Amino acid sequence: MNNIFLKIEELTQNVSLKSHYAALSHRYRYESDKAVSSHEEHLAYIAARMPATFAVSCEVFRRLKEVAPSFSPKSMLDVGAGPGTCILGFLEEIGSLEKKFLVERDEQFIPLAKEFLGDFDWQQELPKEGAFDLVSSSYMLSELDNPEEMVQKMAALTTSTIVLIDTGTPFGYATLMKARDILIAQNFTVLAPCPHNHRCPAEWCHFSVRLPRSRIHRQMKGAELGYEDEKFCYLIASKTLGRECSYERIIAPPKKRSGHAYFTLCMPDGTLSETIISKKAKERYQKAKKAEWGDAL
Numbered sequence: 001m002n003n004i005f006l007k008i009e010e011l012t013q014n015v016s017l018k019s020h021y022a023a024l025s026h027r028y029r030y031e032s033d034k035a036v037s038s039h040e041e042h043l044a045y046i047a048a049r050m051p052a053t054f055a056v057s058c059e060v061f062r063r064l065k066e067v068a069p070s071f072s073p074k075s076m077l078d079v080g081a082g083p084g085t086c087i088l089g090f091l092e093e094i095g096s097l098e099k100k101f102l103v104e105r106d107e108q109f110i111p112l113a114k115e116f117l118g119d120f121d122w123q124q125e126l127p128k129e130g131a132f133d134l135v136s137s138s139y140m141l142s143e144l145d146n147p148e149e150m151v152q153k154m155a156a157l158t159t160s161t162i163v164l165i166d167t168g169t170p171f172g173y174a175t176l177m178k179a180r181d182i183l184i185a186q187n188f189t190v191l192a193p194c195p196h197n198h199r200c201p202a203e204w205c206h207f208s209v210r211l212p213r214s215r216i217h218r219q220m221k222g223a224e225l226g227y228e229d230e231k232f233c234y235l236i237a238s239k240t241l242g243r244e245c246s247y248e249r250i251i252a253p254p255k256k257r258s259g260h261a262y263f264t265l266c267m268p269d270g271t272l273s274e275t276i277i278s279k280k281a282k283e284r285y286q287k288a289k290k291a292e293w294g295d296a297l
Contacts (some may be wrong), residue, residue: 004054005089005214007116007228009196012043012216020044020218035106042108045128046083048220052230053082053138055211059294060165060234063192065094065280066296068161068241073100073133077148079126080140082106084113087120090134101132126153136163142175151179155186161238162188168206168231176235193249193294198270205251206233206265207294247296248273254291261288265297 021044074172078086081102100120135158140239141147166172190197208231260278268271277288
């Protein structure tokens, strides 16, 4: 995270971005045209949003490594890549790539992506054919008029695994549930967050990651707190990988008390369980004490 902050500071030094971020934020919230326009707005975007989207990407790829530790892809296609944040999260948490391919219509993001990623292949439209070990999208599907069509195309381009990240809102969750149905129908195995391929038993399954705010981050947002919490939804599914272990997913903030802890768990059989783990269950309790929202237990 520190390297990301340092690079953002370098790219935005001597540029006043607060007004550009305010205009971008207003347009995103209240106008149908959400496109980032000027160079200054692109810088404002990476300063204000990239730390959070990078933190989420890192968290999701940690979950992938947790449930499929032997997965070591060589090629990755990121769709709606922006400045390359999702690939950056992969490189941070899992390892190197022989081939990095970005699909991004906004060509003003590409020189910024090169600042973070170095060399990669890029085009503005999704390739009609290809074979990538890993295909991803981040905060993109819920902005499309037809996300189901995009999921179908992405599924056809991967030889193994898809990672989808979206907003931690009910709408973002609903979008990923439609994607989940499509992938299961194509014989993908859901690796995370679900420990099963049954219907999702939750009304709204989402997670949160806490990240520090840099100086410029606080200035642009007029924030006093030195951190922020980013809510997100995600889905990892594979046509070649299976779950390398059986687990239960913590899908709500746990309530920890002296000698016991309460958890809401998504179970391998596709049900929800409200579970109390006490210190009488010694080994399980030791793990439970350290477990947090989103962890596999």
